[in-house]
Amino acid sequence: FFDKRMASEVPGDSLGDEFKGCIFRIAGGNDKQGFPMKQGILCNHRVRLLFKKGMSCYRERRSGCRKRKSVRGCVVGPDLAVMSLVLVKKGTDEIPGLTDDNKPRRLGPKRASNIRKLFGLEKKDDVR
16 A cells, blocks of 8 residues: 555555455554644655644633644555555445444434434424
């Protein structure tokens, strides 16, 4: 996966025979010292950026504070320890523990129009 960027789709054939035909999307990762990958930084090493409220990889402790922190670029390199992948397309056979069982939706919709849409109700039906 070297020189692939975050959010790029990669085939799962190189991961093993059980992932044959699967397509994964690179969602992020951490290097060996624990610094996270950040989307939009086009390098495969660490850089120090000035973060403010609303940016990823930063949580504001006091209002208005900015902080310079180290993050990794979005390009996959040899010093990654963890890389997170998202399954985009399922392959030919089932992957045990990942695609072999269907989990029900844990939470339902809250808005009345979305409840009507989910259950096929009409406008005059009471959704309470």
